[in-house]
Amino acid sequence: MPSTSAPPDLRVSLGSRLDLPTPIVAASGAYGYGEEVRDFGGSRDPGALITPTLTVAPRAGNPMPRTAEATAGLLHSLGWPNPGLDSFISDRLPGLRSLPYPVIASIHGETLDEWRILAGNLTAEGGVVALELNLSKVSRAGEASILGSIEEAVAAVRAETDLTLIAKLPAANVEIGAAARIAEDAGADVIAVSQGFPGVAVRLSSRKFRLPGVAGELSGPCIKPLALYQVWRAAQSVACPILASGGIMTGEDALEFLAAGASAVAIGIASSIHPTAIATITADLSAYLASHHLSSPSNLTGAALRHR
Numbered sequence: 001m002p003s004t005s006a007p008p009d010l011r012v013s014l015g016s017r018l019d020l021p022t023p024i025v026a027a028s029g030a031y032g033y034g035e036e037v038r039d040f041g042g043s044r045d046p047g048a049l050i051t052p053t054l055t056v057a058p059r060a061g062n063p064m065p066r067t068a069e070a071t072a073g074l075l076h077s078l079g080w081p082n083p084g085l086d087s088f089i090s091d092r093l094p095g096l097r098s099l100p101y102p103v104i105a106s107i108h109g110e111t112l113d114e115w116r117i118l119a120g121n122l123t124a125e126g127g128v129v130a131l132e133l134n135l136s137k138v139s140r141a142g143e144a145s146i147l148g149s150i151e152e153a154v155a156a157v158r159a160e161t162d163l164t165l166i167a168k169l170p171a172a173n174v175e176i177g178a179a180a181r182i183a184e185d186a187g188a189d190v191i192a193v194s195q196g197f198p199g200v201a202v203r204l205s206s207r208k209f210r211l212p213g214v215a216g217e218l219s220g221p222c223i224k225p226l227a228l229y230q231v232w233r234a235a236q237s238v239a240c241p242i243l244a245s246g247g248i249m250t251g252e253d254a255l256e257f258l259a260a261g262a263s264a265v266a267i268g269i270a271s272s273i274h275p276t277a278i279a280t281i282t283a284d285l286s287a288y289l290a291s292h293h294l295s296s297p298s299n300l301t302g303a304a305l306r307h308r
């Protein structure tokens, strides 16, 4: 006899001001502005789309080549190509407003003033439900300096907006628990881990580095255990929700991240390989919850932390 029970309710809360229809989110930079995948993204929309990182001035991005294949991953150094704030507001926001799911803007300021300008203008324009602060700028200045810049950036943006703030932490050079605590204390509502990890690739035939800028960011399945580590550390360090990413390719991967402490997950590379990845992962999550008689994804969040 067919089951008559209702499908699980996939809605999740990211803090007190942001509810998403599902916990499976399109990661910054890997899903464009939504229009690119509108016709072939599959039967389930993302819980939200995080736009590619926006800066005040337009950026053309880094010289080619911008990517190098790695075992079970991709080393990339795009350089955050984006149209800049003014063009984003006039040319991109109208399309983003018409998407049938919430939009989160990823932003990066080179200075505190730029952080304020981005936050203030996007809040005034409306059309986005949250701001994700890309705090991943590589710095050789040491951990104390990186932690200080995280604190300053989050506090500056917090003073400009009531929107939900997601602090996307750097993948390296800081203890992730300390960084998460500083971001939360400065006003972040959600902690996002993980960014791509710094990496380097060499072309032996020419004895040169493969990327013109030498270092890139490593994404994909090869970083999954590193990203799970960051989620585990962050979950023990802060009370606010965690948005996880890093090599999530399947529903099972997403479930593991929830169990390690995430409230929602962002899908990057998987969408570039399979445009329907978010739909498939969402369907798998729903099926798992139903078969385990769990009424909400939040029942799974942190489950592994409780069973130690």
Ligand SMILES: Cc1cc2nc3c(=O)[nH]c(=O)nc-3n(C[C@H](O)[C@H](O)[C@H](O)COP(=O)(O)O)c2cc1C
Binding pocket: 027, 028, 029, 030, 051, 052, 053, 074, 076, 078, 080, 106, 134, 168, 194, 195, 196, 218, 219, 220, 221, 223, 245, 246, 247, 248, 266, 267, 268, 269, 270
């Ligand atoms: C092609 C590409 C572009 C990306 N662009 C951005 C970006 O603009 N801003 C950002 O914060 N992260 C960016 N990321 C990082 C992803 O959002 C994500 O955090 C990371 O790739 C780990 O997830 P994944 O392994 O599922 O791809 C990018 C990743 C890729 C692969």
